[in-house]
Amino acid sequence: MSALYTVAEIRQIEVAALAALPASTLMQRAGQACANSVLELTAHDPDGTILILAGPGNNGGDALQAAYYLAQSDLAVSVALYADETRYSTDALHALQCARASGALFLDINDPRHLGTGRWSLVVDGLFGIGLQRPISGTLRSAIEYIDSLQVPILAIDVPSGLDADTGTVVGGSAGIAVHADHTLTFIGDKTGLHTCDGVDYCGSISVDTLAIDSTHFPPPHAWLSQPSLFSASLRPRRGNSHKGSNGDVLVLGGAPGMGGAVMLAARSAAYGGAGRVLAGFLEQAPAYDPVHPELMLRLAADLNFGNATLVVGTGLGTSRQAHDLLSRALHASGPLVLDADALNLIAAEPGLQHVLLNARSRAVMITPHPLEAARLLALDVGQIQHDRPQAARQLAQRFGVVAVLKGAGSVIAYPDGDIIINTSGNPALASGGTGDVLAGLCGALLAQGWPLRDAAPAAVWLHGKAADQLVASGSGPIGLTASELAPAIRTLINKINRDNGHRTAFTRSPPQIMARHSVSDFRSVDTDTA
Structure with missing residues (x-):
């Protein structure tokens, strides 16, 4: 069964995993998972440029780590960094340093035309993750409006920026905005908000990468996806009698x-x-x-x-x-x-x-x-x-x-x-x-x-x-x-x-005494499921 977790539960799992792993391990795994998804999604367009939007938190760090791996794979990568790097966590700052050293092109976000200068084959949304509390505004809102207007696929990291991962609503309601993703790669565990309310319209296809976190760190779930x-077990065949x-x-x-x-x-x-x-x-x-x-x-x-x-x-x-x-x-x-x-x-x-x-x-x-x-x-x-x-x-x-x-x-x-x-x-x-x-x-x-x-x-x-x-x-x-x-x-x-x-x-089961009157070869063409 596919379990669903709340943001609070995901945070608890993450804290427990970080305590048991070397520094930057989870961000590196997230970046690699994102890079792998990008490679799969762009296999038909190897000559295009990947546009990566990196925000101020660890979601932005995941995006920057992906930029590093993609540049290492000889893909053309452009990064729009919407963050004060002095406020980055140690892991995110390390990811930024790797991305800058990788050959990825960092765009000048102070140039109003900075997002309109490339032929993008795919956009990676790494602006905001599951911790967003306020509606997105200003330059970041303009960036979302721009990428939503493009006729290219969008891959959201963890959750489409602007979407509440618990409730599936757009943060800020009618005053808010969220990325309309074609694909969402969510980390650690699946989230309830990706599958209800606005999440149905904003997430596109959803895949989950647990980042190889040990199962002992996961609490018993209280929510699941229907399947x-x-x-x-309750769908049983009808008895003949x-x-x-x-x-x-x-x-x-x-x-x-x-x-x-x-x-x-x-x-x-x-x-x-x-x-x-x-x-x-x-x-x-x-x-x-x-x-x-x-x-x-x-x-x-x-x-x-x-x-x-x-x-x-x-x-x-x-x-x-x-x-x-x-x-x-x-x-x-x-x-x-x-x-x-x-x-x-x-x-x-x-x-x-x-x-x-x-x-x-x-x-x-x-x-x-x-x-x-x-x-x-x-x-x-x-x-x-x-x-x-x-x-x-x-x-x-x-x-x-x-x-x-x-x-x-x-x-x-x-x-x-x-x-x-x-x-x-x-x-x-x-x-x-x-x-x-x-x-x-x-x-x-x-x-x-x-x-x-x-x-x-x-x-x-x-x-x-x-x-x-x-x-x-x-x-x-x-x-x-x-x-x-x-x-x-x-x-x-x-x-x-x-x-x-x-x-x-x-009704579809032939009585044994009738079957006994024929050879096996007589029944090779009979589909007993549909007879």
């Missing part, structure tokens, strides 16, 4: 007048996600049947027996008194629970419902808010939620004793114990109406099939996003991709993962 290995009851019941509750489509999207998603039976409960009159998926059962919500079914509540629910009473009844039921949309708005508005939710801790409960719904639940504004999405997700999980999925770019899955997972799949195609309803239905389907809550949440979010990625790759989007297209793609993806894991259902 199938996190939940693959099974029936619809073996795969659980999902009840989707909502469908206020004018919002019935949300219920249908969630219900269809639950069916495509593998639930054995799916019932859609409407606040008022239910349609006779779903002409697209007549296997769904449509009912008046008040008439449903919740039993031990998995409940998905809130899609198109509205905030009427009738909606409130249905939600209260669902909160008192005994089965797993997924709360979305208006269910969350009702809970945010009424302490009594919050109290009932807190008393439901013994159940598997998942909430799936978008930032505005999260803000209502935490009595904050959206800006505060987005300013630190990992922390907001943790607060939701801990305050309500649930697994919280804070949706958005780099969705954050948080657990009551403080652990988080940041999702890596998905794209702007999901920024359209109804995709959240599809996610809620999928969450319900996995819980109904017996998935542990800790696996179901990251699995549903990853599958939801990955299905969108594959649709876009096939030409369906991102512009104009509709929520209805997601559920079939999710089904295809689930079954493909099962096949790739070597799982075969009873």
Whole structure:
């Protein structure tokens, strides 16, 4: 699993490693790693010049060390030094001396045209690392604006300058600026902010170099990147001796007048996600049947027996008194629970419902808010939620004793114990109406099939996003991709993962007595995974 670390944790690791290594070792390793990345990225353009922007801290020292190694490799290297060298650390000053002796060309930053004098094949951003606290301004801001305007790749060292490595926000918000990198080479360990909020747009492709630091210096992580290995143990093949009851019941509750489509999207998603039976409960009159998926059962919500079914509540629910009473009844039921949309708005508005939710801790409960719904639940504004999405997700999980999925770019899955997972799949195609309803239905389907809550949440979010990625790759989007297209793609993806894991259902397994009637050669062309 790919662990994520906070800036404070990275600092602790670095201090421990420095105490056990000779001087300049880590900076030399960082510079060499950066130089290696540059060589790989510019292999197609060996005659261009590498532009290196070196800032005032150790991030600048790493860049200068890279300049030294690149010049030693006979590459044309130009360095723009934005630092008072008298304030450099001993390691950074040594890197500067090496770079100056290497043949790298140092530009005169006092010349307004200093960055416009070369044919750059790649720019290395070594201005600021993980310690930046204030918005970038003045000459440095102008330098970032210039390199962002170039049509050449940018490699950011450790973190794109101007980006908060913990939160993924641009330092200073709307008053700040950050480098739009095409590639980010981050050191020691991966950082949460590279994968959520603005980090999704500013980091490009991300690679990690641990700088060969001994693993004993790393603390136990409390954050990870989402990937199938996190939940693959729960994705099991269907038993031959099974029936619809073996795969659980999902009840989707909502469908206020004018919002019935949300219920249908969630219900269809639950069916495509593998639930054995799916019932859609409407606040008022239910349609006779779903002409697209007549296997769904449509009912008046008040008439449903919740039993031990998995409940998905809130899609198109509205905030009427009738909606409130249905939600209260669902909160008192005994089965797993997924709360979305208006269910969350009702809970945010009424302490009594919050109290009932807190008393439901013994159940598997998942909430799936978008930032505005999260803000209502935490009595904050959206800006505060987005300013630190990992922390907001943790607060939701801990305050309500649930697994919280804070949706958005780099969705954050948080657990009551403080652990988080940041999702890596998905794209702007999901920024359209109804995709959240599809996610809620999928969450319900996995819980109904017996998935542990800790696996179901990251699995549903990853599958939801990955299905969108594959649709876009096939030409369906991102512009104009509709929520209805997601559920079939999710089904295809689930079954493909099962096949790739070597799982075969009873349907694809040939009975031994039939196989015994033929020679081996008769079956050489049969693909049992797809038969």
